[in-house]
Amino acid sequence: MALSFANPWLLSFLALGALPVLIHLFARRRPRRVPVSSLYHIRPVVKQTQKLRRPRDIIILILRTLLVLALVILFSRPIWHPKRSLARSSQTNRVALLIDRSLSMQCNEGGLTRFGSAQAAALQVLEMLPAGAQANIVWLASGYETTADKLTDNIELLRRDIENKPVSYEMASVQPALDKAVELVSSREGGQVYVISDFQTTNWKNADFGRLPPNVQVLNIVVGRRQTPNHSIGKVEISPASPVAGETFRVACTVANMGPDPVEQEVLLEVGTVIRQEKITLAPYSQGNVSFDCTMKKRGRFPLKVSVSEDNLSADNTRYGAVTISPSIRVGVCGMAKDAGLRLLKNAIATSAREAGTVRLIELPMQALETADRMGLDVILLYGWDGRGPAQVAAAITASKATFVWVLPSGPGGARGIDSSLFAKCGVDLAVGAWRRADPGKPLSMAVADPKHPLVGVFDGGRSGDMGLSDFRGAFQVTGDGGHTILAYGDDAPALVSVDLLKRTFFLWNIALDPDTSNFANSNTFLPIVQELVLQNRIQKGHPTFVTGDSISLPLPVDTDAASLGLELSQGGKPRQLPQRRAIVLPQKGQLRVFLEKAEEPGQYRFSDRSGTIHLVAANVPAVESDLRCLEKEKLQRRGSSSALMLGKESIRSIHKGIPLWPYFLACGIVAFLAESILLAVWKVKE
């Protein structure tokens, strides 16, 4: 804190303040001499009146002295610098403005957004710069960008940039931008960095001001209220990710209340033509989950939107997504052993298709395995494969996205047995050994090994039959710890094993289906386990979601008409055509890809060509920006280095020019004068 004077030489006139005192004393010491007969009557009267007179004299004296002092100080033009240190002139000549344009700056406070306040503050800072000063702006968002490459004296350019720059929907990545701003002014002369931000706790709590060079001064200008209530939609999950037409799917979303008061929110789901609404009550600074069960009969890609009522920050009140409704689950069956077991397996899948209407059985010749992905198969059942040739089987297993179920033969499998080297090649400790024949009088029985596994959930409480009722005359020996046993025989030998193979789930089916070997395929537990295996292990064809500020890169089908490739952004209303240049087709490893440099706004991005929609992806605002709480002043100061200051936006002018105090002293003088006049008048009337 410092006080300076524009006309300091006038301060010598402060001595005039003694004038009223001197006049007072002078007047008192030179009374006229008046002899009186006696003070007998005078003394008590004087004693009585002096009681009132003395304080009055003192008050008048003080007021007059005050008046003189106020006038002298007024003309000395005092200027108060509220913060402890003023930057050196060399520092004020080199200025970097770090302006936060992250999503939280969109928050509307009292009719003005935080970003609007930041713009005003930045313009004020530019206005304060001395002639010849150099400056630059570092815009803070998920990355940073600067207005000019280095410090520039083209202040008009900076001013225009401030006026025209839009606020972003991105999160703030503070440290790189701060480092850049410091780097801009780091030189021998030093400089100032004005950080204009809401100092949102979630983004700024880890910002490090401590490594500033000694000749760099950081001035933090806070433009947000410390606590602004906000509520938002968080994560949205669809389960299953790619439901089939007619199948009930669940949309679960998180609703957050980032305010100090409890709130009740109505959450609205719009997916295709389906609209659902749910209410949720949230405690202060908490989040809750809302889920919607939906069924859609039409197949296709549908945009999804979950929203709550608008508040101070409207961008995070809506979350976008997309859901693809498939016509059916495509199950390919590749039969390598033509026995009764295969027929029973196909029957089971066909029955599932009839019952649920969601499964489609596709006979898959071995030669077609390679094209399984193009056929859009979700699950491929390899029936009776002994683990050997043809080569395309192993290649298909490793390349395809579909879930493979290796159904082991219902017998010894020939003289060479089963070749399970596939697991070893993929780094899985699992091996299929020899056929183990059961004692004829003592057939093998099977039971659930992991009751918590989702596949066997249908057997809880005996709802879908009892596994233990089936008899097996033999089974392969399966060893190794690389799999997870779901069903097992009585001697703990695995019957159904799930394996994490090349980041996909792979099932090893060691359950004989041939009626000569077991009666399992005819039991009432067979159909449910096959159905669950198919339903739960289809390919999750969910739509990728992005965060605003991310770049989007998606593969394109080879037959895409790149020339007609278009991009639309939909935020619930009429889709908006984005400029063509944003979608660039890049040939990458012989594959066409569409690339969008940055998803600047939240919404559904639809890439399409003449043939129709190719991709429908959603971009959402970063959830971290929804917490609008700002760093406490003290914490921010503690975080700062010795040269970091904390200022309100209203005191920007005072950084350089200080606060002129002459109006206060003028007011003080007027008050003293008026008070004296009024008191004298009142006393006169009283007397």
Added chain:
Amino acid sequence: MPEQRTQYHFLKPEDVLKLRSYEFAPRMIVDGYFAGTHRSSHKGQSADFFDYREYSPGDDIRSIDWKVFARSDRYFVRLFEQYTDMVCYLFLDSSGSMGYGKPFTKLEYCSFFAAALSYLVIKQGDLVSVTVTDDGIREHFPAGSTHGHLTNILNCLERNRPGRRTNLAQALLRATPLLKKRGILIIISDLLDSPGRFFTALNPYLHRGFEVMIFHILHPEELKMPPRGYVRFEDMETGRHLTTDSDTILKGYVRAVEQARLNVRALSIRKGVTYTFASTQTHYFNLFDEFTAKRGRSTAARLNGIR
């Protein structure tokens, strides 16, 4: 030998001429030793019959009214009014405060009055005693009725100057043994002293039957202080001073003086003392007029009551 002067400042020949038409008489019955013009409390030889009283042994048989004896066969003696001389005691306050005033001081004004009064008393054959006081007795002239006595009094007045502080109470107490004969006690003063103590000191005189008369004399500027601004008041009696803005105390001062005057007047009425107030602006002859008028009314009333 008393100093012989042809003319006195306080009793000029023209004043003597004017005083011819004045008379000074007590409103009470006095105790005198010699035959005079004033009715005495004692009954004696004179032409004025007063009353009858039954004879008692020791009475002069010459005073028996034989005609009454012839009619009633009882002895009655005749009582006659006795006329005697009067003693007038003048107390002249000569304290420092009496030196205040222009063109003449309060003391000068009072001296004029005292001289005229003394002349008047002696002229009608009565006795006058003068006591000059401040905080005690500065000079005392026992009662006398001769021309020489008057000369002494006048000489005393001529040389008299304002003295120390006013302490009339003290002076009165000290004078008690000096005033042996009952008479009229006249106090001429500005009464710038505690009225309580002053009237307490008067009690022995009142008890002895003195007729007390107070002449309260003040200068006009003492009654209404002119605005003088920021001044230092200097006490003429004590030399003490007080600095103040006189304008601010004007109203309070006038109120205080008036209050003090009313206070003395009220106490006088309660004690049966004749109180006369005058400022030095009025001629002292007016005092005689006012005094005579008051006395005329009260004496007549009193005498009627006695009879």
